[in-house]
Amino acid sequence: MSTSSPQNHQPLVTLRRDGHVAEIGLSHGPLNLVTRPMLRDLNTAISEVRGLADVRCVILHGGSGRAFCAGSDIREFAHLKADASEQKILFEDMVLRNLALIEAPTIAALDGPAMGGGLELALACDLRVIHENATLGLTESRLGGLAGNGAVRLARLVGPARANEMLFTGAIIGAQQALDWGIVNRISNGSALEAARELAAGIGLRGPLSNRFAKRLVNASLDRSLDDALSLSSRLQQDIFDSADLREGMSAFFAKRDPIFEGG
Structure with missing residues (x-):
């Protein structure tokens, strides 16, 4: 199924069920850039999933995109200043919180780069599976920006020293380092989505x-x-x-x- 979406644009997020597993797929071009319309569709999908009592695991993935999510669409920043909280920050934070508040276990399947806001989406999930060639990073400092939600979640996951290094340098790291640092749970030498589905199937068998x-x-x-x-x-x-x-x-x-x- 697809999420509901205004008639003037195609759904930017898809939602499908396979038994007790729900899959939320980003569908916003090859880079799956974070925009307000995409966040709106994502929030709708999250709301639908949270209303399904029999869902036992949720997978978030990048669909057919080259990237899981390459971060925010910088073009949206041009007119944001004093009203940034109203137009972007608070809404984006709400969507990330809603993703984290899904009661069932959640898995991010990273078959391509997860940068900036894309990694923030992955960090709002409980588990992360990454393709061996995929990369990730909170790269906002390269633009003079700030990964607000991501900074907090990353620090809780890997500790302040490693979080500071990634944030201060805007470093882009590979799958093995992400595993060594505890950012991801598993590396797949094939499709990360298929590996996430296997993990979700096992979770679905448990209480x-x-x-x-x-x-x-x-x-x-x-x-x-x-x-x-x-x-x-x-x-x-x-x-x-x-x-x-x-x-x-x-x-x-x-x-x-x-x-x-x-x-x-």
């Missing part, structure tokens, strides 16, 4: 309630005090023990069969 709660706890470990995060852990574990999924998992274990989880 969906368990995975949604695990995502909440990992995020809480970064956002809350230790005591608050552990208190949330206790509450969510009780919810798990109250769930039908755990009963099904135990029954399947003793019957030596694969569990059939319903997500409740």
Whole structure:
């Protein structure tokens, strides 16, 4: 399916389902540049996915583009100054937050470069799979710009020293360095999208309630005090023990069969 879009332009983002996996594909030319219309379509797709209770994993990919996403369309900057927050910053931040708030695990499949705002999109996902020849970077300092959302998420992922180096230099790094630094989870010597689909299929077989709660706890470990995060852990574990999924998992274990989880 395609996301809803004004009649005066083709959808810049696609959405398809394959069982319990949803795929959001960027479809904005060879570079998939971030523009306001593209962000609008992306936000619509995210909203649709968040309304699908049976989705157990979401993949974000660059479609047929040469790049996963090469960053913002600089042409949009020409008339932005005092109204930049209203016209770009706050809206873009909302879309990235909405992407990060998808309850199911999310995977960014990077078959081409992910630069600037493109890497920010990938960093808003839980996992990242990269093609061995793909590159990435928060390159805004090369233009005198700032990767605001990306700076925060990257620092939480790799620590301040490595984040500072990437931000201060605008460095573009390869797949192996990205893996060594913990920016990506896996390198694929074939299609990153196919590798992401394999990973998503495995995630889809696990307890969906368990995975949604695990995502909440990992995020809480970064956002809350230790005591608050552990208190949330206790509450969510009780919810798990109250769930039908755990009963099904135990029954399947003793019957030596694969569990059939319903997500409740």
